Structure formats: structure tokens, C-alpha cells
Amino acid sequence: MKKYMKLTAAALAAAMALSLTACGGGAGSSGSTATDSGSAATSATGEEAALGGEEVTIKFANYALLESGYTEFWEGVKTGFEEKYPNITIEWVTAPYGEIVNQVINQAGGGDMPDMMFGESTWVPTLVDAGLAIPVSEVFDEEYLNKFDQNALESCMMDGEVCGLPMYDCAFMLFYNKDLFEQAGLDPNTPPTTYDEMLEMAEKLSQLTTADGNKVYAFGQTTSSVAISGSALNSMIFNFGGTVLDENGQLSIDNQGFKDAITMLKTLDEKGYNPQNAKLKDLRQLFATGQLAMYYDQSWGFNGVTTINPDAANFAASAMPLKGGDGDGASMLSGQILLYMDNGDAQREACRLLTEYMLTEDVLGDYIRNITPAYPVIEDMKDMELNPVLEGARDATQNAVNSPSIPMLNDLNLELCTLAQNVTVGGADVDTAIEDFRSAAQNYVA
Known part of the structure; x- marks a missing residue:
């Protein structure tokens, strides 16, 4: 010690x-x-x-x-x-x-x-x-x-x-807008459980606009360059059964779950479902004002939503993290x-x-x-x-996992944000972006 x-x-x-x-x-x-x-x-x-x-x-x-x-x-x-x-x-x-x-x-x-x-x-x-x-x-x-x-x-x-x-x-969980689900012809009491189901629902939700004509984003995942966004991205990788670090704190990205999660980020961006380069506070603002149908957040993020819109509890609900690929929907605690x-x-x-x-x-x-x-x-x-x-996400913490702690974890999380931005705003292909991430991430692990 x-x-x-x-x-x-x-x-x-x-x-x-x-x-x-x-x-x-x-x-x-x-x-x-x-x-x-x-x-x-x-x-x-x-x-x-x-x-x-x-x-x-x-x-x-x-x-x-x-x-x-x-x-x-x-x-x-x-x-x-x-x-x-x-x-x-x-x-x-x-x-x-x-x-x-x-x-x-x-x-x-x-x-x-x-x-x-x-x-x-x-x-x-x-x-x-x-x-x-x-x-x-x-x-x-x-x-x-x-x-x-x-x-x-x-x-x-x-x-x-x-x-x-x-x-x-808490775990990073799914928040969704029941009113927007109804407007899109979806059952507000049946949120998606997998990424495939989410994409099917997102296609309908993305056709909506607000009363004043603003675009409704279907699904939000933070990718902005702040450490908490990196944690959220790590959690998404867990959804797909992937890893960033092994139990000894060494880089461990040669797994299908890691690649599947980054590929999903690119898909969400190409379809226009996810606001680009958004911080969690940006997603909360959009969700509070009816411009975002689903998004990932920590449970206490709902305080930020209700600060903007005190009536949010009337339309908001939570759901378990989504399952992707061969993953079981594990999330980060x-x-x-x-x-x-x-x-x-x-x-x-x-x-x-x-x-x-x-x-x-x-x-x-x-x-x-x-x-x-x-x-x-x-x-x-x-x-x-x-x-x-x-x-709706009561059991999410029971299926949550912990990422190994390393002294430069925040720096590593920022590199995850850079990877996410490279495949979205930057338009890079997934394999090239992952290799760039590998080179940068090596600086932060023992």
C-alpha cells in the first residue's frame, strides 16, 4: 500500500x-x-x-x-x-x-x-x-x-x-420520455432492452419534432471531452461485453465488445440520432425540453433535468442499460x-x-x-x-461492474472521448480510430 x-x-x-x-x-x-x-x-x-x-x-x-x-x-x-x-x-x-x-x-x-x-x-x-x-x-x-x-x-x-x-x-442507466414514445406510436411502458430494439424505436422517434419545430434526437450518449463522458463511454463498452482495461489495469481493447460499442457510436451519429459532442448537461437540457427521447445518464442527473423542467417527472422514466452484441447489458457502477x-x-x-x-x-x-x-x-x-x-432501473446496480482504478484514469477517459469524436465528428473509420486510441492510451497505463 x-x-x-x-x-x-x-x-x-x-x-x-x-x-x-x-x-x-x-x-x-x-x-x-x-x-x-x-x-x-x-x-x-x-x-x-x-x-x-x-x-x-x-x-x-x-x-x-x-x-x-x-x-x-x-x-x-x-x-x-x-x-x-x-x-x-x-x-x-x-x-x-x-x-x-x-x-x-x-x-x-x-x-x-x-x-x-x-x-x-x-x-x-x-x-x-x-x-x-x-x-x-x-x-x-x-x-x-x-x-x-x-x-x-x-x-x-x-x-x-x-x-x-x-x-x-447508481449505474449509467437509460432515461426515456414516455410522451415522445406515445407520439411515435410506441408503448411508453415497454422501453428497449437491446441496442437492436433501440435502433428500431429510434427510427420512429427521430421523425418527431417539438411543438415549435425543433428536431427530436432519438438517443443521447455523451462524447464531449470531459472525464465523466469517458466513464459513460466505458459503461457503454460494458453493455456490449467489452473491456478497456483488464483486472490488472492493463489496456485490454482487443475484444469484440469494445469494437461493437465504438461501431454503435458511429451508427448513431450517421443516422443523426445522437447530438454530436454533447456533455451530460447538454443531454439533460434536451431531455428536459422534449428534444431527446432516450439518453444514458447517472441517476442523479435527473436532478439537472428537473431543475430545468420541474414537470419532467410526469414524462420521464428509467430503464435498464441496453444489451449489445454478446454482452448482458452490464453497466459501470x-x-x-x-x-x-x-x-x-x-x-x-x-x-x-x-x-x-x-x-x-x-x-x-x-x-x-x-x-x-x-x-x-x-x-x-x-x-x-x-x-x-x-x-425501472432498480436492478441496474446489481448488474454493474467496476473499472480497474489506475492513477491516470481521467486521462484515459479523455482518450475514450477523443476516440468517440474521431468516429463521429471526425468521420474516421472504426479500425483506424481504435488504433489511434491504442497508441495514445498506452501513455496512461503501467
Whole structure:
């Protein structure tokens, strides 16, 4: 395992070079201190007895404080937690989504490392490689970690250690517009299950226009040059039974599923079904305004849709990821997570208390049901009511897989975007584009 507290100049430089523009969401090393302190805290008659009454400040890095719709929840967490534990204060460290990772790394390099961070599972390799994120086993005991969906925990794994704690998760799933299905003469309760079925439906859906004469796109897959688009493309490759990396993090693209997925991207573009070079936020805009019939997104992307059109829940539905070629429709598991840094026993213990306070249905339930629609990952919340729009893809996370984590995963994802653009906007043939991708991708794998 890496030495987590060592911030090398090379690691800092590599991490600062990353651009994460996208969809915009203790113990000692043995773990014994967390268990003992936790027992003392829970057995005390007053919650203020936590940490023996010691005054502790948690520096919590969280980009969501700056995003409309999320601030109220997070400020509510701060208020409720500080009322329960009056000797512990939460101090927010904020920056926009695309800047928060670099800010945390810069602060740590200057000797001001946060205690915990809200982020995404794809950030784990960067923060571990920079010497920041520590294994969650240094904060939580085995009994608590066993309550989590193990697939979700594995999505946060790096170098054989789980280095992030999932708050909730989803797979890249299909959203579709029931009203447009009806207008095209399709059954709104029978979405496609395969890419072949999708293409048949897309032919009818592509003939529609909006009331003001705008084109309706049949199917949306993000291909813009941002890391999250690369994750979505990787997920599409999984749909076809393909791979980008093998289990050891080595390039593994000599498989039919990989080629079939890239060929499908070209087909969608040639037929005019997929908006070219679109970001997820572009697809959400089109879907919200009735200009996109089907598209792939993470579950919490629906928040962006309803922000644009509050009535979207009346026409939107979700479905399982499509099956392509010899694939079974597997998708990539995607999660929003908590990461932890090592600033000493008191800080880790305070972070443990905050986490266990948040990850309950009383605190988190309404948030993942109505604000950031997602699926619970902790046993105590498994039977909670979901956002109705997510019901059609309820089982998608059970068929989801994790891509191996490598330090330069974001760069590799950007190369996937370049590959997608080459066969669409660039008009390159699939075989040539794949070979160009192979040459570029070799720079990012060991």
C-alpha cells in the first residue's frame, strides 16, 4: 500500500494537471481507536461526551455547497450534527466541481489538509496517488463496513484497499420520455432492452419534432471531452461485453465488445440520432425540453433535468442499460463518496461520527429520494422508498461492474472521448480510430 502521507512533487504535479469538468454532485491504522471511542460515545448519556468533550473542527471539502439545490441539505447536515455533538464544528472547504480536487491537493501541499471530502468514486486514484486519501478501515471498524454493498465498496478500491466510502450509487442507466414514445406510436411502458430494439424505436422517434419545430434526437450518449463522458463511454463498452482495461489495469481493447460499442457510436451519429459532442448537461437540457427521447445518464442527473423542467417527472422514466452484441447489458457502477485524510485520531473519530450521522434514512433519505435521486448502499436503508422515476432501473446496480482504478484514469477517459469524436465528428473509420486510441492510451497505463 502507498505511504499515504507522503506528498511527492510528481504526484502533486500530475494531479494538478487533471481537469475534472463534468456533470455539474478515528482510528489508528489498526482501527481499534475508532471502535473503542465509538463505544464510549454511544454509551454516554449525553452526545456531548463524544471525544471526551474535546473541541474538534472537521475541515470538510465539499463542492456541492456552491451548487443550487444542494446547499440546503448540506447546511442542514452541519446544523443537525453540531446540535447533536456541540463540541464538534464543521468548517466547509469549497470550490467549484472542476476545481475542488486541485484545491484540496494545493492546500495539503501547503500544510492545510482537509479531514474529509465529498466527491466521486473516479477521484479515488488521483487522491490516493497524491498521498491524501487513506483506507476507510483506518476510520471505521469491520462491523460498520460490512453493512455496505460490497460492489459499491469495491468501486472505491485502489491498490487493494477501499479508499472511499460510498454514500449512494447508481449505474449509467437509460432515461426515456414516455410522451415522445406515445407520439411515435410506441408503448411508453415497454422501453428497449437491446441496442437492436433501440435502433428500431429510434427510427420512429427521430421523425418527431417539438411543438415549435425543433428536431427530436432519438438517443443521447455523451462524447464531449470531459472525464465523466469517458466513464459513460466505458459503461457503454460494458453493455456490449467489452473491456478497456483488464483486472490488472492493463489496456485490454482487443475484444469484440469494445469494437461493437465504438461501431454503435458511429451508427448513431450517421443516422443523426445522437447530438454530436454533447456533455451530460447538454443531454439533460434536451431531455428536459422534449428534444431527446432516450439518453444514458447517472441517476442523479435527473436532478439537472428537473431543475430545468420541474414537470419532467410526469414524462420521464428509467430503464435498464441496453444489451449489445454478446454482452448482458452490464453497466459501470458510479457513486458519490466520502474520502478521508489523516490529521490524527481526534479528527478521524469526528469524521466517523459525522459519517454515521449522515448515512441514515432520517438524514439522507429525502436527499437521495428527491434531491439527488440514487440507490442506497447501506443495509439499514435498503428497503427505503425510491424516487419513482428510478424504479425501472432498480436492478441496474446489481448488474454493474467496476473499472480497474489506475492513477491516470481521467486521462484515459479523455482518450475514450477523443476516440468517440474521431468516429463521429471526425468521420474516421472504426479500425483506424481504435488504433489511434491504442497508441495514445498506452501513455496512461503501467
